[in-house]
Amino acid sequence: MRQNPLLPLFLAAILASGLACPVQGQTLAGEEVWRSGTGDRVLAVALSEDGLSGAAITGERVYLFDENGTALWSYPVSCGRSVAISSDGEHIAAGGNQLLLFGRNGEVLRRHTPTSRVLGISIAADGRMVYAGTGTGLLAFSSDDEQTTANTSWSSEMGDPLGSVSIDGEGSSIVAGGDSGKIYFFSRDGRLLWNYRTGSNGVRAAISHDGSTVAAASPQRAVFLLNRHGRLLWKSPADERVTDVSLSGDGSTLVLADGGISVFNRDGEVVWRCVTGEETRCVSASPGTTHIIAGALDGTVSVFRLQPETSPAGTSSPDAVVAAEPSPSPEETSSEQRAALSAAAPVAIGAWLAALAWWKREER
Numbered sequence: 001m002r003q004n005p006l007l008p009l010f011l012a013a014i015l016a017s018g019l020a021c022p023v024q025g026q027t028l029a030g031e032e033v034w035r036s037g038t039g040d041r042v043l044a045v046a047l048s049e050d051g052l053s054g055a056a057i058t059g060e061r062v063y064l065f066d067e068n069g070t071a072l073w074s075y076p077v078s079c080g081r082s083v084a085i086s087s088d089g090e091h092i093a094a095g096g097n098q099l100l101l102f103g104r105n106g107e108v109l110r111r112h113t114p115t116s117r118v119l120g121i122s123i124a125a126d127g128r129m130v131y132a133g134t135g136t137g138l139l140a141f142s143s144d145d146e147q148t149t150a151n152t153s154w155s156s157e158m159g160d161p162l163g164s165v166s167i168d169g170e171g172s173s174i175v176a177g178g179d180s181g182k183i184y185f186f187s188r189d190g191r192l193l194w195n196y197r198t199g200s201n202g203v204r205a206a207i208s209h210d211g212s213t214v215a216a217a218s219p220q221r222a223v224f225l226l227n228r229h230g231r232l233l234w235k236s237p238a239d240e241r242v243t244d245v246s247l248s249g250d251g252s253t254l255v256l257a258d259g260g261i262s263v264f265n266r267d268g269e270v271v272w273r274c275v276t277g278e279e280t281r282c283v284s285a286s287p288g289t290t291h292i293i294a295g296a297l298d299g300t301v302s303v304f305r306l307q308p309e310t311s312p313a314g315t316s317s318p319d320a321v322v323a324a325e326p327s328p329s330p331e332e333t334s335s336e337q338r339a340a341l342s343a344a345a346p347v348a349i350g351a352w353l354a355a356l357a358w359w360k361r362e363e364r
Contacts, residue, residue: 028263028272029309033291034069035302042295044244046085046092047284047303051291053089053104054284056301057082062094064106065301073106082121084130087169091127095119099132101143110143112152120165120176129153133162133176140190154190164204168211169249169287173228175214177205183216185230194230198222206247209287213251213266217242223256225266234268249287257283261294261304272306 040058047054052067057080064072064085078097085092091109092102095118101110110130120133130141137158160178167174174186183196183205200218207214207228216224219241225233244257253271254264257280263272278296285292292304 026265026271027309028289028306030272030274030292030304030306033303033305034065034067035300036065036069036071038063038074038299038301040299041297042281042299042301043080044082045282045284045293045295045301046083047286047291047293048085048089049087049287050089051286051303051305053085054293054301054303055083055085055092055094056293056295057094057096058299059096062092062100062102063301064092064102064104065303069301069303072104075100075102075106075108079117081117081119082133082165084121084123086123086127087125091123093121093123093130095121095132099130099141101127101130110141112141114139119161119163122165122167122174124167124171125169129171131165131167131174133165135161138162138165138174138176138184138186138190156186156190156192158184158192160184163202164206164244166206168207169209170211173207173211175205175207177203177216181218183214183224183226183230185214185228196224196226196230196232198224204243204245206245208247208251209249210251213247215245215247215251215254217245217256219243223254223264225254225268233266236268238262244282246283246285246292248285248289253285253289255283255285255289255292257281257294261292263289263292263306274304276300276302 038058042056042058045056054065056063059080061074062077062083063074066072077094080096082095090104094100097117099112099118100108103109114134116135118132118134122131128143132139138156140153142153160180162176162178164177172188176184179202181198181200181203185193187193200220200222203216203218205216212228214226221238221241223236223238238258240258242256242258246255252266256262259279260275261280265271278298278300280294280296282295283292289306294302
């Protein structure tokens, strides 16, 4: 009896689809790389793209640390609230009563005194643009090598204090979290493209490096994940009040400061959690989520290194979060949502169609 050649190819397609699926029970293992002290409560932290340089700010000083946790320098600030670092670690921006832009050696390159205190801050990859959330809205500053004062490129008055500001890797999309509970999404030139009302006050918001995903969290113990068009992917209650949020480069991993440090995957499952012993207030993750920097109320700044770790088969996290996204209508299905589907489907279908075409050709 002639064996149908389609059968082994069909089985190969099934096997390929299984290999394309992510490993179930995937968790992360983490270790503390270094720990340093500032002597005052840490209000914000930032990490360079390679995870080798970290910045922190207290109410009175801003700090830059190297890969060993050694403070390279510190500089006095007035009512410090926020800090950011460029991708290459060459520029550091700090916000409080003043906006300050530093070189890596601690030299003040630019300064600006806005009419309202800088609450949240973010910096472009090359350090040439700084975005500041203030008590009234969002300001964008450009730096000129010939000037020591930052120039205001544009402003967007929201009438809402913006406690957090985040930009994507290209600087084309800007996200801010407002005290009112709204998430704001701006274009590069300051146009407000959309806003999302969370129903929680004092939200902190972040955008992934590739610009695909937005995350927000609030002290009212709520976490939100949206796509770049403002569509809610899921919402979850948190066990503790959340004071800060960071995203991986592709939006697949969320990092929360919730007293400790909690790391979620895109499905809302906890993949790593660390109770530091001090109340962690702020976090920042490298794009690959290989490193996390955290700041605590006791003045501690810590960096953790993470790597994949597979849990025993059949186990699942008791802290898994239930997705709460309604089924989209056909016209609402976006490229981001299609990308979130399992890779198994296209692999299996492609292999099946190829096998079918080959078999028909052989039959002829």
